[in-house]
Amino acid sequence: MTVTPSAEFVARHIGPQGNDIDTMLAQLGYSSLDELVDTAVPADIRQSEPLDLPAPRSEAEVLSDLRELAGKNIMKTQMIGQGFSDTHTPPVILRNVLEAPAWYTAYTPYQPEISQGRLEALLNFQTMVMDLTGLPIANASMLDEASAVAESVLLMRRANKAKADAKTVLDSNLFPQTVAVVQGRADALGFEVEIADLSSGLPEGEISGIVLQQPGNDGAVIDHSAVIAAAKERGAMVTIAADILALTMIAAPGDQGADIAVGNTQRFGVPLFFGGPHAAYLAVRNGLERSLPGRLVGVSKDDTGTPGYRLALQTREQHIRREKATSNICTAQALLAITASMFGVYHGPAGVKAIAQRTHNHARTIATALSGAGLILASESFFDTVQVTVENADSIITKAEEASINLRRVDATTVGISTDETTTAAHVAAIASVFGIEGAAPKAEGFELPAAVQRTSDFMTHPIFNTIKSETQMLRYLRRLSDRDLALDRTMIPLGSCTMKLNSTAEMESISWPEFASIHPFAPEHQTAGWRELITDLEGRLTTITGYAGVSIQPNAGSQGEYAGLLAISSYHRSNGDDQRTVCLIPASAHGTNAASAVLAGMKVVVVKTAADGSIDAADLDAKIEANKDTLAAIMITYPSTHGVYDSDVREVCDKVHGAGGQVYIDGANMNALVGLAQPGKFGGDVSHLNLHKTFCIPHGGGGPGVGPIGVAEHLIPFLPGDASGTYSMRDGVPVVATMFGSAGVLPISWAYIAMMGGEGLTSATKTAILSANYIASRLNAYFPILFTGNKGLVAHECILDLRELTNKTGVTAEDVSKRLMDFGFHAPTLSFPVAGTLMVEPTESEDLAEIERFIEAMIAIHGEMEQVLAGDFTIEESPLRHAPHTVAAVVNTAWDRKYTVEQAAFPVRALRVDKYFPSVGRIDGAGGDRNLICSCPPPEAFEN
Numbered sequence: 022m023t024v025t026p027s028a029e030f031v032a033r034h035i036g037p038q039g040n041d042i043d044t045m046l047a048q049l050g051y052s053s054l055d056e057l058v059d060t061a062v063p064a065d066i067r068q069s070e071p072l073d074l075p076a077p078r079s080e081a082e083v084l085s086d087l088r089e090l091a092g093k094n095i096m097k098t099q100m101i102g103q104g105f106s107d108t109h110t111p112p113v114i115l116r117n118v119l120e121a122p123a124w125y126t127a128y129t130p131y132q133p134e135i136s137q138g139r140l141e142a143l144l145n146f147q148t149m150v151m152d153l154t155g156l157p158i159a160n161a162s163m164l165d166e167a168s169a170v171a172e173s174v175l176l177m178r179r180a181n182k183a184k185a186d187a188k189t190v191l192d193s194n195l196f197p198q199t200v201a202v203v204q205g206r207a208d209a210l211g212f213e214v215e216i217a218d219l220s221s222g223l224p225e226g227e228i229s230g231i232v233l234q235q236p237g238n239d240g241a242v243i244d245h246s247a248v249i250a251a252a253k254e255r256g257a258m259v260t261i262a263a264d265i266l267a268l269t270m271i272a273a274p275g276d277q278g279a280d281i282a283v284g285n286t287q288r289f290g291v292p293l294f295f296g297g298p299h300a301a302y303l304a305v306r307n308g309l310e311r312s313l314p315g316r317l318v319g320v321s322k323d324d325t326g327t328p329g330y331r332l333a334l335q336t337r338e339q340h341i342r343r344e345k346a347t348s349n350i351c352t353a354q355a356l357l358a359i360t361a362s363m364f365g366v367y368h369g370p371a372g373v374k375a376i377a378q379r380t381h382n383h384a385r386t387i388a389t390a391l392s393g394a395g396l397i398l399a400s401e402s403f404f405d406t407v408q409v410t411v412e413n414a415d416s417i418i419t420k421a422e423e424a425s426i427n428l429r430r431v432d433a434t435t436v437g438i439s440t441d442e443t444t445t446a447a448h449v450a451a452i453a454s455v456f457g458i459e460g461a462a463p464k465a466e467g468f469e470l471p472a473a474v475q476r477t478s479d480f481m482t483h484p485i486f487n488t489i490k491s492e493t494q495m496l497r498y499l500r501r502l503s504d505r506d507l508a509l510d511r512t513m514i515p516l517g518s519c520t521m522k523l524n525s526t527a528e529m530e531s532i533s534w535p536e537f538a539s540i541h542p543f544a545p546e547h548q549t550a551g552w553r554e555l556i557t558d559l560e561g562r563l564t565t566i567t568g569y570a571g572v573s574i575q576p577n578a579g580s581q582g583e584y585a586g587l588l589a590i591s592s593y594h595r596s597n598g599d600d601q602r603t604v605c606l607i608p609a610s611a612h613g614t615n616a617a618s619a620v621l622a623g624m625k626v627v628v629v630k631t632a633a634d635g636s637i638d639a640a641d642l643d644a645k646i647e648a649n650k651d652t653l654a655a656i657m658i659t660y661p662s663t664h665g666v667y668d669s670d671v672r673e674v675c676d677k678v679h680g681a682g683g684q685v686y687i688d689g690a691n692m693n694a695l696v697g698l699a700q701p702g703k704f705g706g707d708v709s710h711l712n713l714h715k716t717f718c719i720p721h722g723g724g725g726p727g728v729g730p731i732g733v734a735e736h737l738i739p740f741l742p743g744d745a746s747g748t749y750s751m752r753d754g755v756p757v758v759a760t761m762f763g764s765a766g767v768l769p770i771s772w773a774y775i776a777m778m779g780g781e782g783l784t785s786a787t788k789t790a791i792l793s794a795n796y797i798a799s800r801l802n803a804y805f806p807i808l809f810t811g812n813k814g815l816v817a818h819e820c821i822l823d824l825r826e827l828t829n830k831t832g833v834t835a836e837d838v839s840k841r842l843m844d845f846g847f848h849a850p851t852l853s854f855p856v857a858g859t860l861m862v863e864p865t866e867s868e869d870l871a872e873i874e875r876f877i878e879a880m881i882a883i884h885g886e887m888e889q890v891l892a893g894d895f896t897i898e899e900s901p902l903r904h905a906p907h908t909v910a911a912v913v914n915t916a917w918d919r920k921y922t923v924e925q926a927a928f929p930v931r932a933l934r935v936d937k938y939f940p941s942v943g944r945i946d947g948a949g950g951d952r953n954l955i956c957s958c959p960p961p962e963a964f965e966n
């Protein structure tokens with residue numbers, strides 16, 4: 022094929038080229054890529070027409086298209102507030118974290134030894150949140166503030182067993198988007214939510230928990246101690262949603278007696294991003310840590326007793342708890358949490374507090390001017406938000422807009438003005454003149470925070486927040502941490518089901534352009550034409566790709582897409598009067614989020630067995646359909662299956678479920694095996710989520726951000742997630758799952774990918790992904806048998822290496838192999854999912870043949886070491902497999918007395934002599950760390966040995 026400039030990107034995105042493809046096909050015994058694909062993919066699901074997408078554009082063209090779209094957004098000084106405040110991302114953090122591949126291409130730190138850098142950064146985040154909230158445990162981020170409040174409501178309902186059936190009470194002074202998301206959860210699960218003005222006391226009746234907000238939706242900072250005491254007295258739990266910056270000045274929720282604190286950390290250096298992605302936080306009191314949603318970083322020790330970080334309490338993960346999981350959150354917001362934590366490291370407690378005080382003083386100045394002019398304020402006690410009663414809100418908003426400032430329209434006679442880190446005296450003066458207040462520059466007088474709400478406790482006292490003062494130190498700290506990690510910028514990450522493909526620089530470049538990044542999610546529609554055009558266009562292209570009738574990009578992770586999609590199904594059944602349809606069939610091999618999402622959507626999970634060949638057990642499916650035929654709501658299947666196989670009977674499965682009145686949810690996480698070849702919307706799906714952070718190139722960010730849009734068939738369009746702004750009416754009356762457009766800020770990445778690839782390029786990517794997976798399967802099958810295959814022994818875009826027989830014979834576990842791969846400079850494949858004792862390998866189309874060979878060589882070398890165990894060269898305990906990974910300290914040990922050489926430890930293959938990665942810690946003891954849970958930064962002395 023001749024490469025035109027426009028299609029040049031396709032060739033850069035796809036790893037194997039020309040002769041390499043022929044070599045790989047020869048290994049498999051096929052004469053062309055099409056022949057291979059035609060054999061692997063069942064004919065009855067193949068799409069008949071090629072993807073009807075615009076022709077591919079070059080990197081330069083797409084960047085220029087994006088400039089044009091960005092140029093259609095109108096930038097204003099954003100003083101809308103409502104949970105989103107402008108901030109300065111320190112340039113050293115912008116370039117070296119948010120825009121740095123070493124950070125953004127990392128995977129979730131499940132393999133702790135190669136993730137110590139981001140684990141430390143996330144531990145800093147937890148420590149910062151714990152200090153600011155005054156609570157002893159905080160997790161490593163939530164998806165957004167509104168859904169974090171919803172999770173906290175569910176946590177209160179689980180923890181407060183004595184009030185299991187009681188209602189939840191939300192203060193009427195919560196952000197409207199928070200109320201909307203919580204209400205959606207409550208409707209799905211069928212519990213009562215009452216909205217009440219808690220400043221005048223608790224309502225009657227039994228109460229499970231209450232949610233307060235500080236400052237309130239109207240900006241008021243009030244002393245909640247009376248209502249908190251009353252709640253405790255009545256056996257209700259207490260959540261406070263608190264502004265992270267305000268917490269430097271106002272009493273910590275923990276000090277006030279709250280059980281849980283939640284909020285957004287966006288204003289700690291993370292751009293507005295038109296609403297997301299931002300890291301929300303969630304902190305709890307002692308006793309609630311074991312039912313905390315999301316991921317928790319903890320401190321443990323490695324095999325030499327050196328402290329090391331790792332994710333704690335992993336048994337809570339959905340994969341193990343499944344329908345007993347209490348939350349469906351999988352991907353969260355690691356990259357944004359890291360950014361916020363680094364903002365804390367950069368500014369330190371004094372710097373952060375100074376920002377808060379400046380912000381507060383600007384608000385006081387505005388209040389002084391407004392009240393001096395005789396205007397009525399919603400509250401005399403506020404942090405950054407002044408709400409004021411006016412005759413005509415619209416005319417004030419318009420005047421402000423003419424002065425290039427966006428204010429919040431609360432209602433026809435109320436305007437909100439929120440200050441932030443970026444507010445200047447000039448902005449304050451401009452506000453005064455918008456209100457017709459002329460004369461001398463206004464000065465703050467009065468409006469101090471009342472003593473009862475002022476913070477007295479210290480925060481961010483750990484040395485990490487107090488020792489990094491210069492930019493040189495900061496730069497080196499960021500580099501030191503990222504050097505400890507293995508991300509996609511150094512090595513293939515062959516994680517099955519995770520699709521760790523290229524995140525190209527051209528795709529990434531536009532996300533931090535101010536014309537995209539500095540837009541407030543509730544900016545008026547006429548200022549956001551560029552964003553809306555990009556989003557509508559992306560939704561359209563995803564519609565084309567999936568074969569559905571419509572797409573919503575609101576869900577901000579795959580799990581949220583599942584939840585939104587299942588809600589659409591329930592709403593549809595209810596609209597038909599089929600309220601009893603609540604059973605959701607889920608194959609035993611499904612991703613853990615499926616079952617957890619079904620439970621959150623109010624469905625009852627019925628598990629369908631897996632047949633010996635890995636497909637859905639047809640007899641069991643028939644039996645489960647028959648047993649539940651009147652109550653069947655849906656089946657959730659993953660296609661190709663989590664076993665990495667194109668099951669040939671998928672249409673039949675869909676038909677059977679439809680025949681019984683159920684809907685079909687196709688989990689689209691494996692869409693990288695389908696794009697351009699088959700469309701879930703055409704072969705039987707009613708709804709699917711996509712993981713834009715897998716198939717569509719949004720980087721994984723060390724555990725987020727993600728985007729999990731859902732595509733739906735025509736009849737489900739009315740039930741796509743609604744509007745969470747309260748500002749516009751997009752789709753009224755339907756539950757919302759996140760604010761507005763969810764993680765809008767990262768959508769240009771997927772948009773650029775699709776634009777640069779075009780339909781043919783995307784299809785080539787899919788075909789190559791299938792080729793590469795089959796090549797690896799074919800090369801490694803003799804060493805590690807491939808567990809499941811489909812047509813003619815082929816796999817889809819990933820393959821499962823079965824280690825169980827070797828484990829039985831040698832004692833070498835899949836975990837040992839994962840750790841040993843680190844010594845070869847690799848990130849392990851997916852470990853023990855979906856089948857315990859196996860490794861699932863997904864190379865993606867982006868890995869070139871040389872890198873694939875390097876992986877195969879490593880796996881064969883590891884197999885050789887297993888044979889050495891069999892041959893008695895060493896026992897498993899004495900083997901390099903069990904001692905892996907090897908640190909520098911381990912191999913320079915002069916008292917080396919192992920049964921294998923230092924060379925075998927460090928340089929098991931030749932190429933490692935030149936390019937060698939050493940993890941900073943040896944094998945981490947996960948279980949030990951769980952028994953003795955430490956989830957904040959340890960003192961520096963802990964690392965002295």
Ligand SMILES: *Cc1c(COP(=O)(O)O)cnc(C)c1O
Binds near residue numbers: 615691
């Ligand atoms: C990744 C994945 C999910 C969950 O997506 P998140 O974005 O992590 O919430 C669901 N199903 C499958 C099969 C997946 O691989």
